[in-house]
Amino acid sequence: MGHHIDSPRAAGTTRRDVLGMAAVLLAGGALSAGAAAPESDEELDGSCATTYDAEFESALADGDAEFPETPEDDERGLAAAGPRRFTLPLRRRYRVTARYGVRGNWLAGHHTGIDLAVPRGTAVYAVGSGVVVLARWSGAYGNAVTVRMPDGHYAVYGHLSRIRVRKGARVRAGTRLGSSGSTGRATGPHLHLEIRARRHYGSDVSPYRYLARRGARLW
Template sequence: MRSWPVASVLAVMGYDIDSPREAGTTRRDVLSVAAVLLAGGAFTVAGPAPHAAAESDGGCGVGYDEEFEEDLAEADEAITDDRALAPQGPPGRFALPLRRRFRVTARYGVRGNWLAGHHTGIDLAVPSGTPVHAVGGGTVVLARWSGAYGKAVTVRLRDGHYAVYAHLSRISVRQGARIGVGDRLGRSGATGRATGPHLHLEIRARRGYGSDINPVRYLARRGARLL
């Protein structure tokens, strides 16, 4: 009989949260073996395209990365285009980041030894090289190697939120570019602190680490059902 990891049990029970949890007692920026096991339970989710699910259970150990956060702040503050700086009204139409089947290998909010005390995004396992698309329009703040996030694209969305697309194998946009809904940002991979090919999608209410919100509910409220 198969023994289901804790993460899968939590998923089946509907474990979900809307807002960031308070950080746990640990402040280590290293993912422990326990956290890896916790995030390792994968289950199949039907994506919008009729392809087979990814065979690799990709996951990540993304936590607070000081260099990335400093680079993000510097790049964000360097954007002087008023149209890119301010929220641009209602969020409008949103889309899914992947157009094929995927496996959820770590839900948002799973507790572990991350600095925030929980997993700050959602991990969607797909084969390396799978196209990754923008969930919403906005301005590319960073499109480069981003420490533990590997090759990543960070977009300031039109409603003032930030979307981080991490562990890419290839980046297809440039810093400062204005993008639209569904535009291709790059291809999935396993760069940075990753255990296999997947997309780590993180939505932040503000720029800084720890302001993360539930990406599934964020997208669902904007017409894009990820799960």
């Protein structure tokens, strides 16, 4: 993206960016059935045009390699997590402004996460246990935290205004990771939650289905 991953840049607006953002906004607007109506207009607009970011993927690979998982760690983590020890990433009302999988101008061809619009500064929590393999400025994802979970999936929490955990930290479901924001490629404050079956971009799965199968429903 032409900038170092450690520091944000003022993103210029290109036709590609406009098309990507438009696709996100047109696909959004679905209110979470499990959440009450938003309290302010600020909650209505937050969404993103997050797409493949080579520097983020490289930093994620390095962070993942820095904390290799052992079979003993996997067993301990899975036992601690339990079959239903998962939770939602937010504990207040939110609005789904871009659903997972909607087609658009992303390199993957679809929105790789789900966008949950909330006011800036809303607490963001880990959906499951795991190790933090990256917690830093992450290009298009803005300030982001990536957690590798015991089942081998990765959870990316993007566009945070503040990060409260460090790389290498072991977290449980419900550990506070940071606060929502609009850093990176975002149109307003929200949480971009992305679940990957593997570390690589394009291995994403539905956050709704992933969490629902573990007892935590987004709506």
